Amino acid sequence: MNRLAQVAVVLALGLAQTPAVCQAPGGGAAPSEAQTGPKAPPKGRQPKPYKDVITSEARTDRGLFAVHQIDDKVYFEIPPALLGAEMLWQTEIARTGPGAGFGGSPVGSRVVQWTRRGNTVYLCAVSHSLRGDGKTAIQRAVDASNVGPIVGAFPVEAEGENKAPVIEVTRLYAGDAAPVPAGPVLGGTPDSARSFLDRIKAFPTNIEARAVLTVNRSGPTGAAGMPGRGRSSQSAPVTAVAHHSLVLLPATPMAGRLFDSRVGYFTEEFSDFGNNENRVKSREYIARYRLEKKDPAAAISEPVRPIVYYVSREVPERWRRYVKQGIEDWNPAFERAGFRNAIVARDAPTEQEDPDWDPEDARYSVARWVAAPIMNAMGPHVHDPRSGEILSAHIILWHDVLKLCERWYFSQCAALDPRAQRLPLPEPLMGELLRYVVAHEVGHTLGLRHNHRASSAFTVAQLRSREFTEKHGVEASIMDYGRFNYVAQPGDGAWLLPKLGPYDHFAIQWGYGPIPGARSPE
Ligand SMILES: [Zn+2]
Incomplete structure (x- = not known):
């Protein structure tokens, strides 16, 4: 499958399953507004000419999005086909000092989606906790109760090829505006004078970034409930390196496997409104890797991907x-x-x-x-x-x-x-x-x-x-x-x-x- 076709599949799935406030109403059919922007009067200031924003000074890295860096600012140029696609934002602490968590500690993850409305691109969190059947009337009721919050709004600074919106996203990394911010784990709000985006790199399905953050800690911390010993005093500054990953979720979600309480797996729980029983059902899928046989007919086969x-x-x-x-x-x-x-x-x-x-x-x-x-x-x-x-x-x-x-x-x-x-x-x-x-x-x-x-x-x-x-x-x-x-x-x-x-x-x-x-x- 070529890339565009993949993107189209992602969109179809994303829109069918997870209509959010940022998406075209009705959830299912029309991908148009999320991708192309205004039918309503444009909101926000008019985009500038591309070369006035992405100047000859820009260092550009092309991957999932084009990522442009100019001085200490970073811009995303989001292909319209990826507006509305579901992505996972994942944050970890890569490095830190004694007593402030540890290198490699997870901060958290969240499903997000970029959507354009007028001259603004919104970053929305997507909820999967309520689910319908994706096709009948109940899906509309589920959509009406399942709106994810808007976690960021970015004016469209310019437009690239196919009207791809160019937005400045520095604050997602150097500030505390990320969908999964590192500040709370470090124990404070990053001080802008002592925080900056260190590096950012685009890959075909993901964007990886590292930011140096300094907080004046307002209380004891410990990532993932595992505080280090020798905590520093409460007013001491803490500098850490936060790592942010933005990953396109798989085009086709893996088939879920329903949990059975006799076999102890970690699970993802959701409320299922799409069943034929006369009540909402709580369901859980087990957490597992996607493992598929290279040779499905063989009793024992190598996996497609180990x-x-x-x-x-x-x-x-x-x-x-x-x-x-x-x-x-x-x-x-x-x-x-x-x-x-x-x-x-x-x-x-x-x-x-x-x-x-x-x-x-x-x-x-x-x-x-x-x-x-x-x-x-x-x-x-x-x-x-x-x-x-x-x-x-x-x-x-x-x-x-x-x-x-x-x-x-x-x-x-x-x-x-x-x-x-x-x-x-x-x-x-x-x-x-x-x-x-x-x-x-x-x-x-x-x-x-x-x-x-x-x-x-x-x-x-x-x-x-x-x-x-x-x-x-x-x-x-x-x-x-x-x-x-x-x-x-x-x-x-x-x-x-x-x-x-x-x-x-x-x-x-x-x-x-x-x-x-x-x-x-x-
Ligand atoms: Zn254990």
């Missing part, structure tokens, strides 16, 4: 191979679901190989290492709210997760494992412990929640059996907090570390296994 996790540049050399193993440990579960080599770990490209590669780029799933004395790890992801499709994920490893693993293993298994009878634990053993932590966090990024029932699934006799534990591991799921096998006794020779258990294999098969012939989530 799930790729990059090991970021800052992950210490000696731990990298264990991080990769923890990622690829999920492959046997995907084989049961019908996929070979479904999940792949790769080194992030070097600066020389790809200077534009960014771990915060919304297209990449990345394992990150954070220099902070926090004894934890986590696995957040971003998904398409229309379908639950996971678009990217992070595995965040704080440095002192090593200390935590060492303490646990020493206290739980020193009597059973001669390698654990002296501190510090040897590197190969620490690597295996880290591999376990990574596999657990990767499970979260694949959509899986915790399964704490798994720690009571095996009997004492089973946990003491070498044969049983070698085959099934030490708990029924690696998504448990069962930790290590302290039930086994010296001389049992039992397996001591968690690995993927029977539940994990089942859950991946249930969530990712293709359902031949399925035409709808039901």
Whole structure:
């Protein structure tokens, strides 16, 4: 499919499913007003000649939009075909100082849409929390109750080819006007004198930008509920680098898979008014990657696109191979679901190989290492709210997760494992412990929640059996907090570390296994 055709599909879907206040009324048929602007009297000042706005000084980068930079200002030139298309705005903290969150911490994401009305382009947030059937009268009622807020308005400064509006968007990055602003996470409003857009780059389906923001913190902060230690005092300034991704959402949303409370997946919840029952139904789609067989007829096939996790540049050399193993440990579960080599770990490209590669780029799933004395790890992801499709994920490893693993293993298994009878634990053993932590966090990024029932699934006799534990591991799921096998006794020779258990294999098969012939989530 060529690009224009793709864009047209996006528009059709976007308009059919998510009419918003910015769009032509009625939602469905006419894409005209959103794309072409006024039928009503023009609002706002008249656009200037193109060359007076985008001067010969401009540095231009062409991708999803043309991005023009002139001095410290940045302009978007939005092709009319993309007005009305749904995009995801995602914000992360890329770098920060001690006590103000951590590099790689997610701030949030939101579906947005650019729409033109007269000589103004509006940036609207799009809500998917109420849904109809997209075709009958109930859809109009849903549309009337589902209006997303306008988060920004930009005068059309000039017009490019095909009347593409040129708007100045600097404040989305250097100020706090982004649909997902970083200021609240940093604890204040950016001071314009000490905040600026550092760089911005356009790619075919996304625009990636970094801004340096300085806030005078008005209170304690902590991104994603994970504050660092050693918080600075309340009035101290904080400077951080915020990363913003604007990504065109997939032309065709992935088929949603309905949640079943017996299998613990993260979900996207919505109210369904388009069903035939005499009430609104609360429904949930599970979060999962889009995985499609290259050869749909084969029992086991390579995927069209594997799930790729990059090991970021800052992950210490000696731990990298264990991080990769923890990622690829999920492959046997995907084989049961019908996929070979479904999940792949790769080194992030070097600066020389790809200077534009960014771990915060919304297209990449990345394992990150954070220099902070926090004894934890986590696995957040971003998904398409229309379908639950996971678009990217992070595995965040704080440095002192090593200390935590060492303490646990020493206290739980020193009597059973001669390698654990002296501190510090040897590197190969620490690597295996880290591999376990990574596999657990990767499970979260694949959509899986915790399964704490798994720690009571095996009997004492089973946990003491070498044969049983070698085959099934030490708990029924690696998504448990069962930790290590302290039930086994010296001389049992039992397996001591968690690995993927029977539940994990089942859950991946249930969530990712293709359902031949399925035409709808039901
Ligand atoms: Zn967990």
